[in-house]
Amino acid sequence: MSASSTAEAPFVPESKVGRFTNFVDERVGGSGILREFGRKVFPDHWSFMFGEVALYSFVILLMSGTFLTFFFDPSMAETHYQGSYTPLYNVDMSVAYNSSLNISFDVRGGLFMRQVHHWAALLFVASLSVHMLRVFFTGAFRKPREMNWVVGGVLLILSMAAGFTGYSLPDDLLSGNGLRIIDGVIKSIPIIGTYISFFLFGGEFPGTAIIGRLYVLHILLVPALILLMIVIHLFMVVVHKHTQYPGPGRNDGNVVGYPLGPVYAAKAGGFFFIVFGVVALMAAAFTINPIWNYGPYDPSPVSAGTQPDWYIGFVDGALRLMPGVINGWHVEQTIFGHTLTLNVLLPALVPAGIIFTVLFTYPWIERWITKDNREHHVLDRPRNAPTRTAIGVAGFTWYCVMWAAAGSDLIATHFSVSLNDVTYWLRTLFFVGPFIAFFVTKRVALALQRKDREIALHGRETGRIVRLPHGEFIEVHAPLDEYKRYKLVGFESPLPLPAQPNGHGVVTRSEKRRAALSKWFFEDRVAPATPAELEAAHAHGHHETIEAGADQKSLSH
Amino acid sequence: MKALSQKRRHPLAAIALLLMGLLLTGGLYAVATSVNQAKADTPTASASDVEQGGKLFAANCATCHGMGASGSKDGPSLVGVGAAAVDFQVGTGRMPMQMNGPQAQQKPVQFNDQQTSQLAAYVASLGAGPAIPEAGLLDGKGDAAKGGELFRVNCAMCHNAAAAGGALTQGKFAPSLSDVSSQHIYEAMATGPQNMPVFNDSNVSPEGKRDIITFLKTIDANGSPGGAQLGSLGPVSEGLFVWVAGLGVIIAFTIWLTSRTS
Numbered sequence: 010m011s012a013s014s015t016a017e018a019p020f021v022p023e024s025k026v027g028r029f030t031n032f033v034d035e036r037v038g039g040s041g042i043l044r045e046f047g048r049k050v051f052p053d054h055w056s057f058m059f060g061e062v063a064l065y066s067f068v069i070l071l072m073s074g075t076f077l078t079f080f081f082d083p084s085m086a087e088t089h090y091q092g093s094y095t096p097l098y099n100v101d102m103s104v105a106y107n108s109s110l111n112i113s114f115d116v117r118g119g120l121f122m123r124q125v126h127h128w129a130a131l132l133f134v135a136s137l138s139v140h141m142l143r144v145f146f147t148g149a150f151r152k153p154r155e156m157n158w159v160v161g162g163v164l165l166i167l168s169m170a171a172g173f174t175g176y177s178l179p180d181d182l183l184s185g186n187g188l189r190i191i192d193g194v195i196k197s198i199p200i201i202g203t204y205i206s207f208f209l210f211g212g213e214f215p216g217t218a219i220i221g222r223l224y225v226l227h228i229l230l231v232p233a234l235i236l237l238m239i240v241i242h243l244f245m246v247v248v249h250k251h252t253q254y255p256g257p258g259r260n261d262g263n264v265v266g267y268p269l270g271p272v273y274a275a276k277a278g279g280f281f282f283i284v285f286g287v288v289a290l291m292a293a294a295f296t297i298n299p300i301w302n303y304g305p306y307d308p309s310p311v312s313a314g315t316q317p318d319w320y321i322g323f324v325d326g327a328l329r330l331m332p333g334v335i336n337g338w339h340v341e342q343t344i345f346g347h348t349l350t351l352n353v354l355l356p357a358l359v360p361a362g363i364i365f366t367v368l369f370t371y372p373w374i375e376r377w378i379t380k381d382n383r384e385h386h387v388l389d390r391p392r393n394a395p396t397r398t399a400i401g402v403a404g405f406t407w408y409c410v411m412w413a414a415a416g417s418d419l420i421a422t423h424f425s426v427s428l429n430d431v432t433y434w435l436r437t438l439f440f441v442g443p444f445i446a447f448f449v450t451k452r453v454a455l456a457l458q459r460k461d462r463e464i465a466l467h468g469r470e471t472g473r474i475v476r477l478p479h480g481e482f483i484e485v486h487a488p489l490d491e492y493k494r495y496k497l498v499g500f501e502s503p504l505p506l507p508a509q510p511n512g513h514g515v516v517t518r519s520e521k522r523r524a525a526l527s528k529w530f531f532e533d534r535v536a537p538a539t540p541a542e543l544e545a546a547h548a549h550g551h552h553e554t555i556e557a558g559a560d561q562k563s564l565s566h
Numbered sequence: 567m568k569a570l571s572q573k574r575r576h577p578l579a580a581i582a583l584l585l586m587g588l589l590l591t592g593g594l595y596a597v598a599t600s601v602n603q604a605k606a607d608t609p610t611a612s613a614s615d616v617e618q619g620g621k622l623f624a625a626n627c628a629t630c631h632g633m634g635a636s637g638s639k640d641g642p643s644l645v646g647v648g649a650a651a652v653d654f655q656v657g658t659g660r661m662p663m664q665m666n667g668p669q670a671q672q673k674p675v676q677f678n679d680q681q682t683s684q685l686a687a688y689v690a691s692l693g694a695g696p697a698i699p700e701a702g703l704l705d706g707k708g709d710a711a712k713g714g715e716l717f718r719v720n721c722a723m724c725h726n727a728a729a730a731g732g733a734l735t736q737g738k739f740a741p742s743l744s745d746v747s748s749q750h751i752y753e754a755m756a757t758g759p760q761n762m763p764v765f766n767d768s769n770v771s772p773e774g775k776r777d778i779i780t781f782l783k784t785i786d787a788n789g790s791p792g793g794a795q796l797g798s799l800g801p802v803s804e805g806l807f808v809w810v811a812g813l814g815v816i817i818a819f820t821i822w823l824t825s826r827t828s
Contacts, residue, residue, distance in 0.1 A: 055820035062816055096710045096784050113791070120792055131808040132816075139813065182718065182727055183800065276823055283819050291812055296792035297804050302728035302785070304718045312722040313732025313740065319805025416802040418733035427668070427737035 047270030052253040056147075059140035061277060064239065065284040066133035073126040074228065080116050082108040083178065083224035085217040094301050102180075102305035105220045109179035109300055124292035130175060131297075132288060134168045134320040141165060145371075145401050147388035149252045151381070155372040157245040162369050164238045167231060169320050174227035176298075176318055180220055183298075185306030186315045189214065190325070197353035215308060252388050257495045261386045316415055323364075326414030327356035330436050360411060367404065378526045380506055392461070393500040395454035396530045399447045406446035410438045451533065458535035464489065465497040465538045466546040488547070498537045505531040612687075619688025622681055626662055635692055647757065648695020649686035654753035656682045658746075660760075668737035669760045696756040703776045704748035706783040713781030716774050720765065729782055730798035734761055744786050748779045 022031045034040050051057075084104035090097050092107070093114050112119035141161055144150055150158035173191075177184045192214045196202045211218030250264050259265050267273045291297075303312065317325050333340055333352050340352035367374075375397065376382070391398040413420065414435045421428040468486035476482050489497070508516045508524035538546075573579065623635065630641030637643030644651075655661035656677055660670040677685065686698065718727060724740035726732045731742035738761050743751065755775050758764035770778070796803040 053824045055817065055824045058820040058823070062820075096714050096781055096788070098711045100711050100715060124792055128808065128812065131805065132812050135808055135813055136816070182722075280819070280823060283823075284816060287812060287815050287819075291808075294793045295807065296790050296795045298801075299728065299790065299792055299795065299798070301791070302798065304714060304727060307718070310718045310722055310727075312718070312727035313724050314726045314730065314800050314802070316801045318801045319808070322801070322805065419799055419802050421733040421737070422731060422739050425737075427735075428733045429736055 043270065046247075047268060047274075049247065049250075049269045050264045050266045051251050051269060051273050052264060052266035054254055056143045057251070058280065059136045059143060061280060062136035062284055063133055063140055065281045066129045066136060066288070067235065067239070068281070069129040069285055069288055070126060070133060071232065073122050073129060074232075076122045077112065077119075077126055078228060080108060080112045080119060081105070081178070081224075083221045085180070085215075085220050097301060097304065100305060103220070105178065105180040106300070106305045109181070113301060121292055124295075124297050125288055126175075127297045128291045128295075129288050130172050131318060131320075132284075134165075134172055137161075137165055137168055138320075141368075142401070142405070146391040146398055147252070147254075148385065148394055148397065149388055150372045151385040152376070153249055153384050154245070154252075155376070157242060157249065158372055159369055160238055160242045160245065162365065164235065164242065166365070167235045167238060171227065171231040171235060172318055172320055174223045174231060176321075177223050178220060178227060179298075179300045180306050181300040182303040182306050182310060182312055183300070183315060185215065185308070186311055187317050187321075188219065189308065190317075190328070193353055194328075194357040197350040197357065199347075199349060199354075215306070250386065252386050255387050255390065255496060255499050257492050257499075259387055261384055264386070314418060319412075322415035323408055323411040324357060324361055326411035326417070326435075327360045328353065329417055330411070330414045330432065330439055331356035332436075360407075364404065364408065378523060378530050379503065380509075380523075380527075381503075390496075390500065392454040392457040393502070395451045395458070395533065398454050399451035402450040403443040403447040407439070407443045410435055410442050414439075455533055455535055461497040462535055462538050465494055466542060494543075498543070500537055502534050502536050503531050504534070615684045615687040616691045617688075618681075619684035619686070619691075622677070622685050623688050626676075627685070630663075635689060644689050644692065646693035646695045647689060649690040649698050650696040650753040651757040651759065652686040652689045653682060653698050654750055654757060654759055656685055658750055669739070672741065696753070699749060699752040699756070699772075699775075703772050704752060704779060705776075706748060706780050708773065708777035708780035710777070710781045710784040713774070713777030713779070713784075716770060717778050717781050720770060721778070724762075726798070726800075728798040728800075729785065743782055746782075748783065751779050751782060 020031065022028045082104050086104045087101060088104050088107050089099050090102055090107055090110060091099070092111050094110060097110065109123075112123055114120070144158065144161065173187075177188050192206055192210065195206045195209065198205065206214065209219070209222070210216040211222075251266070253259050253264060253266065256265070267276075304310075316322060331340070331352050340355075342349045342351065389397075391401075414432070417431045417435065418428060420426070420431050468488040471485050471487045473485040474482055475485055505528040506524065507527075508520045510516050511520065623631075624633065627635070627644075630638060631644050632638040632641070635644035652661075655670070657675065659673040659675040662676060663670045664673060675682075689695075690697070717725075717729070721729075724732050724734065725743055726740075729743035732740050734740060740762070746754075752775055754762060755765040755770060755778070756767075765775070790798075796807055
């Protein structure tokens with residue numbers, strides 16, 4: 010407190026509890042940490058909470074998963090089911106499937122915990138994805154957060170890996186079919202594919218090793234990596250501070266919001282229980298992955314409606330869309346006596362490869378185009394970055410087309426249309442959809458910007474028509490308050506940056522390419538209303554208001 | 567034996583041998599094929615049933631299937647399809663067909679039970695085919711576990727492992743099997759309606775069919791141990807549910823949590 014604190018007598022707490030906490034604090038230094046973290050300010054907005062949802066889902070996953078490990082046996086040894094589900098009584102199956110059935114029917118609370126675990130897994134990846142979409146569309150990946158964006162992308166891949174390894178563990182027919190598809194994809198890789206497959210499965214598919222191996226990955230390696238990435242991710246959030254939406258008094262040098270302690274900590278703590286409650290409610294009332302319906306895995310049967318969990322769906326969809334024969338040309342080719350299964354290799358690896366490459370490099374691509382090296386802590390409203398928003402929606406549309414293709418059979422049966430037609434339409438959309446989405450989104454964003462500009466300059470239309478003494482009719486516009494107006498005018502709208510000569514005075518070819526992209530990125534723009542324009546418009550507005558003589562509040566500024 | 571060997575060079579020996587060979591192969595063939603052929607219609611169908619059925623047929627079915635069920639360009643011949651096929655198609659409302667399409671759709675049944683059995687008796691009288699199964703095969707008291715295995719191997723690729731149905735090519739589909747009567751399930755297996763293959767008695771024995779029916783009835787009766795089953799459609803409906811309902815409720819909460827700050 011005061012400068013002479015060193016000369017003061019050491020702090021002696023009065024109560025017993027105080028003495029105890031002081032003893033700990035003097036050795037651990039907790040109050041210093043609490044002072045630092047407790048004063049961290051977090052801006053409040055509903056769209057900032059998806060990362061939290063993902064984190065809480067992960068905590069739920071760890072807890073429910075631990076429960077499941079007490080009863081699950083990842084052995085592929087054969088056994089005969091003797092549990093209480095009669096339609097499978099005495100059926101030949103693996104120990105892994107047997108123990109999953111026992112968890113479902115003979116362990117108290119087992120089925121509930123299984124469903125908690127699975128619903129939480131779906132929610133984990135879903136909230137993580139929505140969080141990434143929010144970060145992308147608000148431009149939160151810009152300097153200094155590019156690295157954290159990459160960590161987030163790694164978390165997405167890890168969560169998919171965690172999900173897939175878990176999906177396969179019960180060794181039921183559905184998950185076995187999924188594993189077989191993965192095996193097929195691996196085997197389609199030229200030269201090394203077969204070796205990798207034999208290494209992974211310990212011989213020919215399905216072998217007797219894979220469940221145990223996936224189990225180790227699922228409960229040890231992948232969650233440990235996820236935890237590590239979460240720690241890095243949150244550490245960087247603390248270092249960078251949280252971003253905020255534009256608003257009066259908010260800029261790149263401050264954070265406006267509530268401190269972590271006590272308000273935000275209480276809110277976040279309460280929110281954990283809300284997420285837990287929602288997951289528990291879903292697990293209690295809605296079946297997920299009814300493994301008893303699918304039966305034990307056996308390589309011969311394949312059930313209709315076999316799909317992966319939603320986050321792998323886009324790969325499955327791409328596989329379904331790929332034709333085996335194009336115009337009489339067989340996509341599967343034989344080269345030097347070896348089969349090159351392009352009809353599996355291309356759809357399984359190329360779209361996912363493109364999506365993740367663009368996802369990881371996008372911050373640098375945009376940075377290179379815009380040459381923007383400033384730190385950004387204030388977010389963009391998606392409409393105020395029309396080209397970026399359009400790129401995002403185009404990519405999202407592409408993903409959704411593949412995603413929808415994974416459910417093509419269900420689209421066909423539930424909307425009474427031909428499965429073939431669904432496939433042809435989705436194939437067309439696979440190529441055309443992203444372009445349509447880009448064009449439409451960009452136009453919508455620009456139109457919204459124009460509307461914003463109009464409202465900032467002329468106020469909100471009230472619908473009141475007034476006839477002036479000289480016979481003219483006007484509609485009365487209600488002016489905005491300053492806070493709302495700030496939101497509409499306080500953004501940047503950069504101009505295209507022409508090619509710049511380098512240190513030697515040469516405009517390089519790559520610089521010319523950059524300039525062309527910059528033009529593409531920024532040429533369609535709606536400039537925010539300038540103070541001069543606002544002044545002019547408001548002077549006019551004053552006039553109008555006075556003449557209308559109505560009960561309008563006069564402008565004050 | 568000696569007498570036979572002495573006659574072996576008789577001019578008619580070759581013809582006799584040929585005749586014997588033909589009789590043997592023909593007989594074996596007849597035995598082999600009739601094993602899979604279901605017996606002719608149940609003897610309970612009286613001559614008047616057949617006659618009434620014939621009238622109903624002429625009035626309602628002959629437009630497409632032709633007089634005497636001999637078929638036309640609009641519909642196949644029904645000679646030899648058996649009573650089971652009629653009972654299935656008419657009993658589930660698929661026939662008479664409302665309109666042409668990828669496959670005949672189920673709709674409200676057009677004939678009462680008596681008329682259906684009369685039609686069946688008439689068609690069965692035209693040629694032997696699979697009969698309406700006996701009640702003993704439909705009692706649902708077989709081995710559900712064995713039926714489940716048979717179902718997964720033979721039926722699940724179209725009807726889905728949970729019998730929820732699935733898509734086929736060009737607008738055709740395998741329907742959901744919940745709430746289908748045991749008799750209709752059996753008849754479908756025996757006659758292979760629409761795009762379904764025939765599972766005759768050497769393919770899946772009557773006992774096996776009984777087990778499959780037991781399995782389907784057991785999973786129907788068991789309900790869903792884990793709560794609402796979201797259509798038993800697997801990961802697609804689960805994913806849709808978590809995105810729409812799960813994330814939807816959570817977004818509502820986030821909006822509520824942050825509504826009183828700025």
